[in-house]
Structure formats: structure tokens, C-alpha cells
Amino acid sequence: MTEADDWARAEATPSDEEISRVPRLIRRVTEEADKLTDAERAEIQQAAVMVRKTRQGFLGMPRIPQPLPDLRPERPA
Numbered sequence: 001m002t003e004a005d006d007w008a009r010a011e012a013t014p015s016d017e018e019i020s021r022v023p024r025l026i027r028r029v030t031e032e033a034d035k036l037t038d039a040e041r042a043e044i045q046q047a048a049v050m051v052r053k054t055r056q057g058f059l060g061m062p063r064i065p066q067p068l069p070d071l072r073p074e075r076p077a
Contacts (some may be wrong), residue, residue, distance in 0.1 A: 036044070 035042075
């Protein structure tokens with residue numbers, strides 16, 4: 001079982017390339033965000049608010065409807 005643990009650890013650990021890629025991606029996104037107009041930033045902010053509100057509705061306990069009451073209990077199932 002130790003082999004499986006080593007394999008899982010190796011697969012889960014990001015490579016050096018992946019680690020060095022993250023700061024580059026952040027820098028690119030920041031540079032592009034600096035180029036946005038105020039209207040574009042406001043539009044993105046509105047979209048983010050909408051996504052957050054939608055996620056709040058989907059996350060958490062699943063909504064399971066209550067079973068309908070049996071209006072005729074004498075009827076066989």
C-alpha cells in the first residue's frame with residue numbers, strides 16, 4: 001500500500017513548472033485588468049456578484065421536496 005501512497009502523492013504534488021506558472025498568470029491577469037475601462041470593470045463586478053448569488057442558491061443542503069400527502073389512504077399502493 002506504500003506504493004499507492006507514493007504514487008498518489010506524486011500525482012497530487014504540482015510540478016515546478018506548474019508552480020512557476022502561477023505568478024506569471026497572476027501578472028498577466030493583473031496587467032490586462034489594469035487596461036480595463038471603468039465600465040468594463042463595473043460589468044465584471046456585476047457578473048461576479050451574480051455568480052456568487054447563484055452559487056449561494058446551489059451550495060449547501062440539497063432541496064428535496066416533501067412527498068405529497070396520500071389523499072386516499074384506503075387505496076392500495
